[in-house]
Amino acid sequence: MELQQLRYAVALADHRSAPRAAASLKVAQGALVRQLRRLEDELGAVLFQRGIEPVGLTPAGEEFVAMARHAVRAADEAAAKAAAFAGAPRGRLAIGSYPEPPRPRVPELLAEFSKRFPEAEVSLREEASDPLVRLVRRGELDVAIVGTASGQVLEDVDHFETFRDDVAAVVSLTHPLAARYGVRLADLVPETFIDGTPATGLRAVTDEAFRVLGTERAVRYEASDAATVARLAGLGLGVGLLPRTAAERELRAGARCRVVPIENAPVHCTCLVYRSGSLTPPGRAFLALASRYALG
Incomplete structure (x- = not known):
């Protein structure tokens, strides 16, 4: 083997x-x-x-x-650690991330990396997923944490999944769906939607799910962060769509809304994206640490 x-x-x-x-x-x-x-x-x-x-x-x-x-992942981490010892992880490291990925958690990851490798000069850029992938392709970012659809092929970059999450519906406390324990995606078609912006991985996931259904829907509100989607939904402006982890995080933060699971839900994935042929020692060390953080 x-x-x-x-x-x-x-x-x-x-x-x-x-x-x-x-x-x-x-x-x-x-x-x-x-x-x-x-x-x-x-x-x-x-x-x-x-x-x-x-x-x-x-x-x-x-x-x-x-x-x-x-x-x-263990083999990749071992190789990255060996490479880091062979060449001290010094120099610049440009990281990109979509807002608040569930795993790896970016603030804790960056703090741990800076503690371990204080001689690396790290920068962070928060952006929607599509632009982040383009920046990795152009060499302007070393590693990016992006959202994608399950099984999506990202051309000209290396990537692997770190987390999978079902998409859930987010509604106001007075919405008729708030009393439901689950809903089919097809049942949501007549609703007005609050969704991610077109450049986000979430929007790619939901657009594809409704395309497979062979139906059109009305997306009236677009937002790039979960807090805005949850707040708009809580105010009764439509049905929000969020990865379930993000939706439940907003509930814990005090959002006045209800999270309704979707049967056979579309899946939103978090991926680490990089170009293995151009990774510097800091990039390899970061990828190894990010992999471990993603595994929890």
Whole structure:
């Protein structure tokens, strides 16, 4: 069993499509499929369901990929730590993040990194996810924490998921949905929506979910931060859509609204985005620490 095979298995599980998984790894689809078949032969177990799209995991595959994900991250962290010792993590490090990702938590992460590597000169830029990815591609950011749709392919950058979260509906306390314990996405179509701005990962997730439904919806209010979405929803201006972790955080902060789970909810993912070929020692050290913080 090789580390490369573990990476391939994790990529196929994340992207649920052999072409997309191969594209994310910058390898030929045939090579990816051959390596995974060799892995299954070696294990004597079928990991992926055959002949369906999106690709699914067998029970054995679920267990294997969960462990493989930890192994890949541990290997990446070990390599980054070794690189940091080989070349002292000094110099500039430009970090980007969308507002308040659930994991890794940016303020605590930056404080820990600065404590460990005081000679690195760190800067932070908070922005919507789409611009952050472009800045990583152009080399203006070393690492970015962005929101994406599950399985989304980000061209010309390396990335891995750190957190997955179901999208939930946020409504005022007097809204008819406030008494519900759950709602279907299709039931929300007639509502007026409060959603992320078009450049956010959240908006990409919700737009795709309604596109799959084959329906249009009215997004009247757009905001880039969860607090504004929750406040607008709490004032009865529409149905807000937020990752559930963010919605519940706003409730704890005192927002007067109700969080309603969505059945078969679209999934919002947090990813670390970087370019492995151009990471400096501070960048590698940051990526290793961010990976550990993401695993909690």
